Amino acid sequence: NSFCTLLAPHKHMPKVRPGMPKPPKGFDAVSGVLDAFDAEMKAAIAEPHQGKRKAETTWGVAKVNRSRTRAVWELFRAGKASKEVLEYCVKVKFIDGSLVRLWGLKGYENACCAECVNPKNHSFGGTCVCRVPARDRGDDPIACSTCGCTGCASGDEKKKAAAPTSNAAAVADEADAQPE
Numbered sequence: 001n002s003f004c005t006l007l008a009p010h011k012h013m014p015k016v017r018p019g020m021p022k023p024p025k026g027f028d029a030v031s032g033v034l035d036a037f038d039a040e041m042k043a044a045i046a047e048p049h050q051g052k053r054k055a056e057t058t059w060g061v062a063k064v065n066r067s068r069t070r071a072v073w074e075l076f077r078a079g080k081a082s083k084e085v086l087e088y089c090v091k092v093k094f095i096d097g098s099l100v101r102l103w104g105l106k107g108y109e110n111a112c113c114a115e116c117v118n119p120k121n122h123s124f125g126g127t128c129v130c131r132v133p134a135r136d137r138g139d140d141p142i143a144c145s146t147c148g149c150t151g152c153a154s155g156d157e158k159k160k161a162a163a164p165t166s167n168a169a170a171v172a173d174e175a176d177a178q179p180e
Contacts, residue, residue, distance in 0.1 A: 020092055024084040030072050034094055037068035059148030062113055066147070069095040073103055112149035121146070 015034055016023050044060035072095050075081040090097035098114035108117065115121050116128035129142050130149040143150055 015094070016092075021088070024082065024088050026082050026085050027088065029081045030075055030085060030089065030094075033071045033075065034068065034089075037064060037071065040064050041068070055145040056148065062147035065096055066099065066112055069099045073100060110152045112144065112152040113147045115146045116144055116149065116152070 015031055015038075016027075041061065041064045044064045047060050049057045072081065072086065072089055076083070076086045086095075086100065089095045090100055096114070099111065102108040102111045102114060102117060111117055112130060116130055119126060122128060128144050128146065128149075129137075130144040130147075130152050132151075133153040134151055137151070141150070
Protein backbone atom coordinates (compact mmCIF):
# COMPACT_ATOMS: atom_id res chain seq x y z
CA ASN A 1 0.00 0.00 0.00
CA SER A 2 1.62 3.20 -1.12
CA PHE A 3 0.73 6.71 -0.07
CA CYS A 4 -0.52 7.51 -3.59
CA THR A 5 -3.14 4.77 -3.52
CA LEU A 6 -4.51 6.17 -0.28
CA LEU A 7 -5.03 9.53 -1.98
CA ALA A 8 -6.58 8.04 -5.13
CA PRO A 9 -10.20 9.06 -5.59
CA HIS A 10 -12.90 6.52 -4.93
CA LYS A 11 -14.37 4.78 -7.95
CA HIS A 12 -17.82 6.04 -7.07
CA MET A 13 -18.54 8.73 -4.54
CA PRO A 14 -22.04 8.42 -3.13
CA LYS A 15 -24.28 11.34 -4.00
CA VAL A 16 -25.34 11.88 -0.40
CA ARG A 17 -22.31 11.84 1.87
CA PRO A 18 -22.10 11.69 5.67
CA GLY A 19 -22.66 15.07 7.28
CA MET A 20 -25.09 16.20 4.58
CA PRO A 21 -28.77 16.68 5.35
CA LYS A 22 -30.80 13.53 4.93
CA PRO A 23 -32.52 13.43 1.52
CA PRO A 24 -36.32 13.61 1.49
CA LYS A 25 -38.55 10.73 0.53
CA GLY A 26 -38.55 10.27 -3.25
CA PHE A 27 -34.93 11.34 -3.79
CA ASP A 28 -34.34 8.00 -5.53
CA ALA A 29 -36.29 9.39 -8.51
CA VAL A 30 -33.47 11.86 -9.27
CA SER A 31 -30.49 10.01 -7.83
CA GLY A 32 -29.77 7.99 -10.98
CA VAL A 33 -30.02 11.08 -13.15
CA LEU A 34 -27.60 12.99 -10.93
CA ASP A 35 -25.11 10.10 -10.94
CA ALA A 36 -25.18 9.94 -14.74
CA PHE A 37 -24.50 13.66 -15.02
CA ASP A 38 -21.64 13.43 -12.50
CA ALA A 39 -19.67 11.27 -14.92
CA GLU A 40 -20.35 13.72 -17.72
CA MET A 41 -19.30 16.68 -15.53
CA LYS A 42 -16.00 14.99 -14.71
CA ALA A 43 -15.36 14.53 -18.43
CA ALA A 44 -16.19 18.19 -19.13
CA ILE A 45 -13.81 19.35 -16.40
CA ALA A 46 -11.01 17.10 -17.68
CA GLU A 47 -11.44 18.26 -21.28
CA PRO A 48 -8.22 19.82 -22.65
CA HIS A 49 -8.13 23.59 -23.09
CA GLN A 50 -5.54 23.81 -25.86
CA GLY A 51 -6.74 25.64 -28.94
CA LYS A 52 -9.75 27.21 -27.23
CA ARG A 53 -10.44 30.82 -26.47
CA LYS A 54 -10.43 31.69 -22.78
CA ALA A 55 -14.22 32.04 -22.74
CA GLU A 56 -14.73 28.62 -24.38
CA THR A 57 -12.96 26.68 -21.63
CA THR A 58 -16.01 26.65 -19.34
CA TRP A 59 -18.71 26.05 -21.95
CA GLY A 60 -18.72 22.27 -21.44
CA VAL A 61 -19.20 22.62 -17.70
CA ALA A 62 -21.99 25.18 -18.19
CA LYS A 63 -23.73 22.87 -20.67
CA VAL A 64 -23.63 19.89 -18.29
CA ASN A 65 -24.79 22.10 -15.40
CA ARG A 66 -27.78 23.28 -17.44
CA SER A 67 -28.61 19.76 -18.66
CA ARG A 68 -28.41 18.29 -15.14
CA THR A 69 -30.58 21.05 -13.70
CA ARG A 70 -33.07 20.76 -16.60
CA ALA A 71 -33.34 16.98 -16.14
CA VAL A 72 -34.26 17.33 -12.45
CA TRP A 73 -36.58 20.27 -13.28
CA GLU A 74 -38.40 18.18 -15.90
CA LEU A 75 -38.83 15.31 -13.42
CA PHE A 76 -40.33 17.83 -11.00
CA ARG A 77 -42.63 19.29 -13.68
CA ALA A 78 -43.78 15.79 -14.67
CA GLY A 79 -44.67 15.03 -11.04
CA LYS A 80 -42.01 12.34 -10.67
CA ALA A 81 -40.03 14.39 -8.12
CA SER A 82 -41.59 16.34 -5.28
CA LYS A 83 -41.00 19.98 -4.45
CA GLU A 84 -39.09 18.83 -1.36
CA VAL A 85 -36.71 16.81 -3.56
CA LEU A 86 -36.20 19.80 -5.87
CA GLU A 87 -35.53 22.13 -2.92
CA TYR A 88 -33.15 19.58 -1.37
CA CYS A 89 -31.17 19.34 -4.63
CA VAL A 90 -30.89 23.14 -4.71
CA LYS A 91 -29.96 23.35 -1.02
CA VAL A 92 -27.07 20.86 -1.29
CA LYS A 93 -26.09 22.33 -4.69
CA PHE A 94 -26.69 19.24 -6.81
CA ILE A 95 -28.48 21.55 -9.27
CA ASP A 96 -28.35 25.27 -10.06
CA GLY A 97 -30.89 27.09 -7.89
CA SER A 98 -30.65 30.27 -9.97
CA LEU A 99 -31.75 28.41 -13.09
CA VAL A 100 -34.61 26.72 -11.24
CA ARG A 101 -35.87 30.13 -10.06
CA LEU A 102 -35.53 31.59 -13.57
CA TRP A 103 -37.39 28.72 -15.24
CA GLY A 104 -40.33 29.39 -12.94
CA LEU A 105 -40.67 32.94 -14.32
CA LYS A 106 -42.62 33.79 -17.45
CA GLY A 107 -40.27 34.54 -20.33
CA TYR A 108 -37.31 32.67 -18.84
CA GLU A 109 -38.51 29.08 -19.37
CA ASN A 110 -35.55 28.29 -21.66
CA ALA A 111 -32.81 30.38 -20.01
CA CYS A 112 -29.36 28.86 -20.43
CA CYS A 113 -27.68 30.32 -17.35
CA ALA A 114 -28.28 32.97 -14.71
CA GLU A 115 -25.30 35.02 -15.90
CA CYS A 116 -26.96 35.71 -19.26
CA VAL A 117 -30.02 37.41 -17.76
CA ASN A 118 -28.21 39.53 -15.17
CA PRO A 119 -27.97 43.12 -16.48
CA LYS A 120 -24.90 43.79 -14.30
CA ASN A 121 -22.89 41.34 -16.41
CA HIS A 122 -23.46 43.14 -19.71
CA SER A 123 -22.68 46.49 -21.26
CA PHE A 124 -25.30 49.20 -20.89
CA GLY A 125 -27.43 47.11 -18.50
CA GLY A 126 -28.81 44.76 -21.15
CA THR A 127 -28.83 41.00 -21.38
CA CYS A 128 -26.78 38.48 -23.32
CA VAL A 129 -27.05 38.17 -27.10
CA CYS A 130 -28.44 34.64 -26.69
CA ARG A 131 -31.57 36.13 -25.07
CA VAL A 132 -32.44 38.01 -28.27
CA PRO A 133 -35.21 36.17 -30.19
CA ALA A 134 -34.08 34.47 -33.42
CA ARG A 135 -36.36 36.67 -35.55
CA ASP A 136 -34.51 39.79 -34.28
CA ARG A 137 -30.97 38.40 -34.58
CA GLY A 138 -30.82 37.85 -38.29
CA ASP A 139 -28.81 35.07 -39.90
CA ASP A 140 -25.53 35.74 -38.12
CA PRO A 141 -24.42 32.80 -35.97
CA ILE A 142 -24.00 33.77 -32.34
CA ALA A 143 -22.63 32.15 -29.23
CA CYS A 144 -22.78 33.53 -25.74
CA SER A 145 -19.31 34.21 -24.36
CA THR A 146 -20.33 33.06 -20.87
CA CYS A 147 -21.85 29.64 -21.58
CA GLY A 148 -21.72 29.06 -25.33
CA CYS A 149 -25.50 29.23 -25.77
CA THR A 150 -26.69 29.79 -29.33
CA GLY A 151 -30.09 31.17 -28.40
CA CYS A 152 -32.41 30.61 -25.46
CA ALA A 153 -35.06 33.30 -25.85
CA SER A 154 -38.50 31.99 -24.88
CA GLY A 155 -40.16 33.38 -27.99
CA ASP A 156 -37.96 31.48 -30.44
CA GLU A 157 -39.84 29.39 -32.98
CA LYS A 158 -36.88 27.06 -33.37
CA LYS A 159 -36.65 24.44 -30.67
CA LYS A 160 -33.61 22.71 -29.27
CA ALA A 161 -32.69 19.33 -30.74
CA ALA A 162 -35.07 16.67 -29.50
CA ALA A 163 -32.47 13.89 -29.48
CA PRO A 164 -30.43 13.50 -26.29
CA THR A 165 -26.93 14.90 -26.67
CA SER A 166 -25.30 12.64 -24.10
CA ASN A 167 -25.61 9.45 -22.10
CA ALA A 168 -26.73 11.48 -19.11
CA ALA A 169 -29.52 13.07 -21.14
CA ALA A 170 -30.59 9.61 -22.29
CA VAL A 171 -30.70 8.45 -18.64
CA ALA A 172 -32.83 11.49 -17.80
CA ASP A 173 -35.20 10.69 -20.68
CA GLU A 174 -35.34 7.06 -19.53
CA ALA A 175 -36.17 8.11 -15.96
CA ASP A 176 -38.85 10.43 -17.32
CA ALA A 177 -40.39 7.59 -19.36
CA GLN A 178 -40.63 5.12 -16.46
CA PRO A 179 -44.17 4.62 -15.15
CA GLU A 180 -44.90 5.54 -11.56
